[in-house]
C-alpha cells in the first residue's frame with residue numbers, strides 16, 4: 523500500500539518522511555451516507571467529523587490521497603487572510619471583520635488542540651511568524667493592525683521596528699515588520715498522513731486513484747459516478763480546491779488554480795540557520811507576489827516558496843527565480859545547492875476569501891488563497907457540522923464565489939495579473 527519509490531528532486535521534500543499512500547484498488551461501495559470528493563485536509567476533516575457522528579463516509583480522490591496541495595505546502599499554520607483587518611472592515615463592516623479574524627483564531631486553536639489531543643506526530647512548533655514590510659507605509663499598517671489585534675481581539679501580535687528586525691531575521695530587505703505568536707510550523711505530509719490514519723481507524727473508506735466524473739441529483743440524494751463505478755449517497759461534499767477539474771465546470775469558472783512553488787536547500791552548515799533566522803520563526807512578506815520561508819522541522823535546511831508564474835514546461839526558470847530571490851534576502855546562501863523544487867496549486871477566487879457554501883444540495887469547502895493548512899481543515903469541519911445540523915453559521919458563509927468573466931479553468935490571464943502585481947510591488951517600495 524505504501525509507495526516506496528525514491529522521492530525525486532521535483533517532488534516535495536515532505537514525501538521523504540511521509541510519502542502519499544496510493545490506496546488504489548479499494549472496493550467502491552454501492553451506497554454511503556456521504557461521498558466526499560477530494561482527500562486533502564478539507565475532505566479528511568469533514569470525513570472524520572461525520573464518521574465520529576456515526577455517518578457512513580466514502581472519500582474519493584483521483585490521485586493518491588494528499589497528493590494535491592495538502593502534502594505540498596509550506597506547513598505554516600497561518601490561517602491567513604489576504605485582506606487586512608482594515609480592508610475587511612471597509613468591505614463587511616467592523617463587526618463582521620472582527621468575527622472573521624476571531625474565526626481564524628478559533629480555527630488555529632482547533633488545529634492545535636487536535637494535534638495535542640490526538641497526539642498527532644507532525645513536528646508542530648508554535649514558534650511565531652514574522653511578516654516583513656516592503657516600505658515604511660506597510661510597516662505602519664502592520665503596526666496598526668498588530669495593535670488592533672492585540673488590544674481588541676486577544677491575539678498576541680506586535681510590530682518589530684527596523685532596528686530590532688535582526689533579532690528575527692538577518693536581512694536588510696525589509697523595513698521592519700510584525701510578529702504573530704499564534705502562528706507556527708508543522709510537517710504538512712505528516713499531518714495529512716495522521717489525519718488519514720485517524721479517518722481509516724474511524725471507519726471512513728478512502729479510495730485513491732479514482733476520478734469522480736459526475737454528480738447527479740436523484741430522488742433520495744445523489745448518484746456519484748466515477749471511472750470505476752457509481753455510489754449513491756444522501757449528501758455530497760466537493761473538496762477539490764485548486765485541483766478542481768471538469769467534474770464541476772460551475773466551480774471551475776469561479777476558482778483560479780495558481781501554481782505555488784517551493785525550493786528546499788541542501789543541508790546547511792551547522793550554525794548558519796541560527797544566524798539567518800535566530801528565533802526560527804516562520805516568515806512571510808507583504809509583497810503582492812509574496813515569499814514565504816522557514817527552516818525545515820529538523821532545522822538543517824531552508825524552505826523557500828513563492829508564486830511559480832508558469833503553466834507548464836521547464837521548471838528551471840521558476841526554480842532559478844526563487845533561488846535568486848532567496849539569495850537576495852540572504853546573500854549568505856549564494857552558491858548553496860537545492861535538494862528539491864516542486865509546485866502545487868492554490869485556489870484563488872474573486873474576493874480572496876475562503877468559504878463554505880451549498881449549491882443545489884451539494885456542499886463545498888474551498889478558496890484558501892494560499893493559506894489552507896488551518897482554513898481548509900476548518901472549512902471541512904464546518905461543512906460536516908452543517909450536514910449534521912450541529913452548527914448553522916460560520917464567518918465563512920460568504921455564499922458561492924462569483925464567476926470570472928471569460929474564464930473556463932485555464933488561468934490565461936495570470937501572466938498579465940503577475941506583471942501588474944510586480945509593478946505594484948515595485949511602486950510600494952518607494
Ligand SMILES: Cc1cc2nc3c(=O)[nH]c(=O)nc-3n(C[C@H](O)[C@H](O)[C@H](O)COP(=O)(O)OP(=O)(O)OC[C@H]3O[C@@H](n4cnc5c(N)ncnc54)[C@H](O)[C@@H]3O)c2cc1C
Pocket residue numbers: 559560561562563564565582583584585586587588589590591592593594595596597598599600601732733734735761762763764765766767769782783784814827865866867868887888890891892893894895896897898
Ligand atoms: C506550494 C504550496 C504551498 C503552500 N503553503 C501553505 C502554507 O504554508 N500554509 C498554509 O496554510 N497553506 C499553504 N498552502 C495551501 C494549502 O496547502 C491548501 O490550501 C490545502 O492543502 C488545501 O486542502 P484541500 O483539502 O482543500 O485541497 P487539496 O489538498 O488540494 O485536495 C484536493 C484533492 O481533490 C482531488 N480531486 C480533484 N478533482 C477530483 C475528482 N474529479 N475526483 C476525485 N478527486 C478529485 C485532487 O486529486 C486533490 O487531491 C500551500 C499550497 C501550495 C500548493
